[in-house]
Every structure is written in structure tokens, then in C-alpha cells.
Amino acid sequence: MKIKDWFKRAIPIEPGLYSGTVEVDGGVHRVHLRVNPSHDAVLTIDASRILHVNATAAEMVKHLLDGLSEEQVLGAMLKRYRGVEREQLHGDIQRIFTAVKTLSATDQVCPLTDLGIDIIEPYSPDLTAPMRMDLALTYRCQNRCSHCYNEP
Numbered sequence: 119m120k121i122k123d124w125f126k127r128a129i130p131i132e133p134g135l136y137s138g139t140v141e142v143d144g145g146v147h148r149v150h151l152r153v154n155p156s157h158d159a160v161l162t163i164d165a166s167r168i169l170h171v172n173a174t175a176a177e178m179v180k181h182l183l184d185g186l187s188e189e190q191v192l193g194a195m196l197k198r199y200r201g202v203e204r205e206q207l208h209g210d211i212q213r214i215f216t217a218v219k220t221l222s223a224t225d226q227v228c229p230l231t232d233l234g235i236d237i238i239e240p241y242s243p244d245l246t247a248p249m250r251m252d253l254a255l256t257y258r259c260q261n262r263c264s265h266c267y268n269e270p
Contacts (some may be wrong), residue, residue, distance in 0.1 A: 131173075131180050133157070138183030139223050147222035153177050167221045169235065171214070178214045188215055 136151040142164075150162040157210040159176035161169040171179065172244040191211050196204060218231045 131177050135182055136180055136262075140182065142219050142223040145223070148248070149179070149218065149222070151176060151183060153180075160195060161218070163218065163221050169217075169221070169223065169229065174210070175214050176210055179218060182218060183216060188212060223269060 127134045129151055133153045133155045136153070138149055140149050147164050151159050152162070153159045153173075153176050157173035157176065158175070159171050159179070161171050161176075161179055163169075167267075177195070178191060181194065188196070188208075188211050190203070192208050195201070195207055195211070199207070213234070217229070217235060220227055220233060221229070227233060
């Protein structure tokens with residue numbers, strides 16, 4: 119059974135903005151997941167790398183932001199998506215976790231050739247919000263806003 123088949127029976131995560139950090143090689147990286155009403159999502163890493171992900175990958179990233187390990191995500195999703203093959207789901211979780219961590223660690227990789235991520239033409243999906251906006255009001259910023267990519 120393929121992911122697309124078993125996802126149709128599942129209840130995806132709620133639309134909204136989910137933020138968190140990913141630690142890679144001692145560095146902390148800001149990750150934002152904006153889930154659209156259609157349940158696909160825009161994943162932004164350190165405000166410089168943007169990926170469009172389907173609803174299932176969005177759920178996996180949400181679990182990563184919640185601090186779950188690959189094994190914990192596998193267990194939770196196996197309970198939720200009955201009938202999916204464990205090996206296939208485990209491979210999908212490993213691929214999305216590896217992609218997020220690799221793209222967090224370096225910008226010297228190509229999502230298509232190095233990570234096997236399908237490329238979506240810019241602005242081809244309908245956008246529900248701007249992709250990125252930089253705003254600097256003062257130099258007295260505390261760098262503590264959940265949406266900020268600057269490290270405190």
C-alpha cells in the first residue's frame with residue numbers, strides 16, 4: 119500500500135504555523151512549518167531554504183519539531199495509519215528527517231540531485247501567505263520571537 123492510498127483515510131494535522139528548532143552538529147536551526155488548508159505545507163529552514171511538502175511529510179516534520187525521535191514517529195504513525203508497511207514508512211521518515219537536517223546543516227547541497235526531493239517551480243502552488251519577509255524595527259531586538267531565525 120502506498121502513502122497516497124493510506125493517507126486518504128487519515129486525519130492530517132491542523133492548518134497553521136508550527137515553529138521549532140532542529141539541532142545539527144551542535145548548531146541550532148529555526149524551522150517553520152506552515153500547513154495550508156489543503157494540508158500540504160511550506161517548510162522554511164533558517165529563513166533561507168524553502169520546501170513544499172505534502173500532508174504526510176508535513177506530519178512527519180511536525181513530529182520532528184515536537185522533539186520526537188524517528189522511532190517515536192514511526193510508532194505513532196503506525197498506530198494512526200493501519201495497513202501501511204513498516205519498512206516503507208520507516209524509510210519515508212528517515213528521508214524527511216535526513217532532508218531537514220541536511221538542509222539545516224549546509225546550503226552546499228542540491229535538494230533534487232543530493233536528496234532526491236522533487237522541485238516545484240517557484241510560485242506554482244497557490245500561496246496563502248508570503249514566503250518570507252524581513253523586518254528590522256530596532257537594534258534592541260531580544261531575538262526571542264518564535265518566528266525569528268536569529269539565534270539568541
